Amino acid sequence: MRTGTTARSIAVTGAALLAITACGGSDDEGSTDAGADSGEKQVNVYGTDGNMGNALGEDFSEEGALAGMKGTTPLTDLSDDFKNRLLEIDPDLQDYNYAGETYDxxxxxxxxxxxxxxxxxxxFKEYVNGLTFGGDTCTDFASCKEILDAGGNVDYDGASGPLSFADPGEPAEASFGLLQFGDDNTLDDELTSFxxxxxxxxxATDEGPAPAPAGATGDPLVxxxxxxxxxxxxxxxxxxxxxxxLAVQDINAAGGVLGQPVQLIEGDSGDASTDTATQTVDRLLQSGVDAIxxxxxxxxxxxVIDAITQAGVMQISPANTxxxxxxxxxxxxxxxxxxPDTxxxxxxxxxxxxxxxxxxxxxxxxxPYGTGLAENTVQNLMDAGLSEDAIQSITYDPQAANFDSEVQEMVDFxxxxxxxxxxxxxxxxxxxxNQNGIGPQR
Structure with a gap:
């Protein structure tokens, strides 16, 4: 089994999951008594990975509009070296959300x-899960490849933290960042904890087939x-x-896959309101990709999952939850x-x-993202002791002209x-x- 995981962080489960230090507690500026001096109730506002980024703050010009807003996102304590190497790829990066997951x-x-x-x-799909648990720990392609070439069993601990894939091909455990916005409407890195x-x-328990003999060659991985x-x-x-x-750069610097450089073909997913993803997938499949x-x-x-997998191509997402x-x-x-959102x-x-x-x-x-995460959060809040009538969950149409009715329901609640x-x-x-006095604005 993996060694070194507990040295990075503490695995925790259930209602007592967190031991929060820098981000949380009842005495910081995001607490329920933050407005005690004015006699007004300060409502705590929380976000998740879909909005907990500095891009959100760019939509607000008034100082303190997001101050104290907290949230969660899949994130590990990325090393300065990894961040610096990402910045060499793109010097304009503002956030690192899902960079580690994509690299992995x-x-x-x-x-x-x-x-x-x-x-x-x-x-090669039969090998994926087994590369994430058991065996010898490695943290980069070059060292993992050395283990495989020696006929060993790889346990890849990636940039995104412990992976430990379960049978469905997804992490059984994961690192989450607890983030908080400051007065300037940007994330305050000093208040981030993990x-x-x-x-x-x-x-999973099946570590997959034995690796191919060292020196095996084949067609380029696309x-x-x-x-x-x-x-x-x-x-x-x-x-x-x-x-x-960055991942392709590191792989090719280590000799590539099966003696060939990995080829990368970039494509746009757009969003669910367009057919951009379908067009991109069609183009990628016609280009002969092995994985997307x-x-x-x-x-x-x-x-697009059916079109990809029924074509015999692997799909691996860095951000589907x-x-x-x-x-x-x-x-x-x-x-x-x-x-997963669970x-x-x-x-x-x-x-x-x-x-x-x-x-x-x-x-x-x-x-699927919004309703799934909401339902799982409600269940966990109830498991932690809140009653059903202490929670109100509302879904909204993201394409709606406005969200006045949903906001009013929160005001009433x-x-x-x-x-x-x-x-x-x-x-x-x-x-x-904020306009109704129940937002994060200080």
């Missing part, structure tokens, strides 16, 4: 092909990307694109380095409880905390909450 998706794909001695996805959700004991260059998740595109490019990294949006992936993929009929060709919901619910909130309102966009699960439209919702 490419590395795992390459390791699976190397281990199988084949770039045929229906062959927790592990899930349990490595839930990883990887396509299906990442958001446009659309409502475009703010996630730059770190993901940089993560994929993406999409970021769960809703987008659900529109909907729990629908856990049981999806994908010919065992779909994987993800992002954790894990993020634990981290989010425990952050909310740790902050002392007794009533919680949830505003979630009506798509008057909760201690409001969770906004959404994408770029989140700024309009939060502005509405």
């Amino acid at each position: 998706a490419v590395i795992l794909t390459a390791l699976a092909a190397q281990a199988a001695g084949s770039t045929e996805a229906n062959v 927790v592990i959700a899930g349990d490595e004991d839930n990883a 990887i396509g990307t299906l990442l958001p260059l446009t659309g409502n998740l475009a703010f996630l595109g730059p770190p993901e694109v940089a993560g994929a490019a 990294v993406g999409a970021a949006s769960s809703g987008v992936s659900l529109t 909907s729990d629908q993929f856990t049981t999806y009929n994908d010919n065992n060709l779909y994987f993800r380095t992002a954790p 894990l993020q919901a634990r981290a989010l619910a425990d952050l909310i409880i740790e902050d002392g909130n007794n009533t919680v309102g949830i505003l979630a966009l009506n798509d 008057n909760p201690d905390a409001i969770v906004v699960i959404g994408f770029e439209e989140s700024s309009r919702i939060i502005e509405g909450l």
